[in-house]
Amino acid sequence: xxxxxxxxxxxxxxxxxxxxxxxxxxxxxxWTLGLLAVIIGALFAVAALQTTRAAPALxxxxxxxxxxxxxxxREQDQLRGRVTSLTQEIATLRAAALGDDDxxxxxxxxxxxxxxxxxxxxxxGPGVLIVVDDSPSATADAxxxxxxxxxxxxxxxxxxxxxxxxxxxxxxxxxxxxxxxAGDAITVNYRSLTRxxxxxxxxxxxTLQARFVESSAxxxxxxxxxxxxxxxxxxxxxxxxxxxxxxxxLRHAGRATS
Amino acid sequence: MIPLLGLLAGIVLGIWLEPSIxxxxxxxxxxxxxxxxxxxxxxxxxxxxxxxxxRVFIVSFISNVLIAAAIVYxxxxxxxxxxxxxxxxxxxxxxxxxxxxxxxxxxxHA
Numbered sequence: 482x483x484x485x486x487x488x489x490x491x492x493x494x495x496x497x498x499x500x501x502x503x504x505x506x507x508x509x510x511x512w513t514l515g516l517l518a519v520i521i522g523a524l525f526a527v528a529a530l531q532t533t534r535a536a537p538a539l540x541x542x543x544x545x546x547x548x549x550x551x552x553x554x555r556e557q558d559q560l561r562g563r564v565t566s567l568t569q570e571i572a573t574l575r576a577a578a579l580g581d582d583d584x585x586x587x588x589x590x591x592x593x594x595x596x597x598x599x600x601x602x603x604x605x606g607p608g609v610l611i612v613v614d615d616s617p618s619a620t621a622d623a624x625x626x627x628x629x630x631x632x633x634x635x636x637x638x639x640x641x642x643x644x645x646x647x648x649x650x651x652x653x654x655x656x657x658x659x660x661x662x663a664g665d666a667i668t669v670n671y672r673s674l675t676r677x678x679x680x681x682x683x684x685x686x687x688t689l690q691a692r693f694v695e696s697s698a699x700x701x702x703x704x705x706x707x708x709x710x711x712x713x714x715x716x717x718x719x720x721x722x723x724x725x726x727x728x729x730x731l732r733h734a735g736r737a738t739s
Numbered sequence: 740m741i742p743l744l745g746l747l748a749g750i751v752l753g754i755w756l757e758p759s760i761x762x763x764x765x766x767x768x769x770x771x772x773x774x775x776x777x778x779x780x781x782x783x784x785x786x787x788x789x790x791x792x793x794r795v796f797i798v799s800f801i802s803n804v805l806i807a808a809a810i811v812y813x814x815x816x817x818x819x820x821x822x823x824x825x826x827x828x829x830x831x832x833x834x835x836x837x838x839x840x841x842x843x844x845x846x847x848h849a
Contacts, residue, residue: 488830492837493781493788494799501790514793515745517800521775522749527758528768 561727568601571731597646600655600726604646606683608721609690611635613702614677614712625709627678629662631702632669635680636660638698642689644682646723650674653726670728677712681721690717766815767808770827774807775800777831780838787845807831 575592579585596602613635616625636654639647647654652669654660659671666673682689693699694715706713760768778800785791807827814823 485833488833489837492834492841493784494795496795496799497781497785497788497790497792500792500795501785513797515741517797518742518745519749519752521779521800522746522751523753523758524749524768524772524775526750526753527760528772530754530757531760531765531768 564727564730565725568725568730599729600646600653601729603653603723603725604683605720605722606645607686607717607719608644608646608681608683609639609686609693610716610718610721611639611680611682612677612712612714613680616710616712618710625711627667627676627711629660629667631705632667632678632680633660634698634701638693638696638701639680639682639684639689641696641698642684642692644684644689644693646683648681648723650679651724653723655726655729657728658726670726681718681723683721683723686717690715766820767811770807770811770824771804773828773831773835774803777834777838778803780835780842784838784841784845787842803831 576589579589597604613627613631615627618625632649636647636649649660649669652658652672652674654669658669660667660669662668663673666675667678668674694703702711702713705711778796781799782791782796785795810827811820811824814820
């Protein structure tokens with residue numbers, strides 16, 4: 482505080498008084514003073530010019546970046562659509578190739594059963610809807626926000642409670658799904674989510690919610706809701722429609738030896 | 740009168756000629772300007788108090804600008820550049836306000 486006091490008490494260089502007491506002659510350095518004034522004025526003008534000149538350029542750069550991100554996202558959506566149509570084509574081709582005998586039919590039944598489990602096809606049915614969100618006072622403390630681990634725990638709890646299919650904000654979870662933070666957002670299937678988070682899980686309506694609440698994930702989220710005031714709503718839904726995970730693609734195929 | 744005319748001439752020159760500041764020096768320009776403003780207000784106050792001498796003004800102006808820029812430069816090298824810049828602005832800002840208040844009192848007796 483002593484430093485601040487000194488700054489306030491002595492805002493003018495004390496040398497002014499000393500020098501004034503020493504030299505009492507006519508001012509000799511008028512031209513240097515004028516030159517210095519010119520330099521100061523030029524400094525002001527240049528700085529102001531540069532700041533005003535740089536502002537639109539920065540804005541332009543920003544909009545350009547946003548545009549690029551949006552374009553890339555559109556492209557990704559298109560590619561995902563193409564993946565879905567190609568997957569359908571693969572399914573029809575597979576059905577045609579398998580033929581129509583008993584062995585082929587049993588293989589197809591197996592494929593149909595497994596497709597739903599691994600997230601290769603869209604599924605529909607009754608289940609629970611869980612809506613979670615950051616606590617309202619979430620600005621300061623990162624722990625008041627929903628983290629990737631919270632969603633991981635939630636999803637694992639639902640699997641544990643015998644959920645048959647889960648999707649978060651419309652992104653279907655599969656074996657290959659990663660739920661993780663990237664920057665400020667949580668990503669599922671490498672797509673960033675926006676709040677609030679809607680987790681839909683298809684399963685047995687009679688047991689799913691009860692078993693989830695009793696699991697360790699239920700306890701985890703109860704704790705978050707009570708101690709950190711996060712939004713946490715769980716409700717039964719008669720009809721849920723979960724899309725397929727477009728990330729599930731055929732990676733390897735070979736001709737059957739028959 | 741000469742300093743005021745010089746200031747105006749400098750502003751006109753700066754806008755007219757648009758000299759480009761080298762990229763390396765650009766971060767120090769705002770800090771140098773704050774230091775210059777501090778020296779200007781100090782000089783004006785000294786002028787009103789009748790103790791103004793151009794020698795002290797020139798020396799204090801140049802040393803203020805150089806030291807402020809040097810502090811920020813050193814800060815940039817050790818990774819606390821923006822904090823040190825804030826410190827410089829705060830300290831010089833206090834001085835500018837105190838001097839401005841004294842000038843106001845001397846000019847308007849209020």
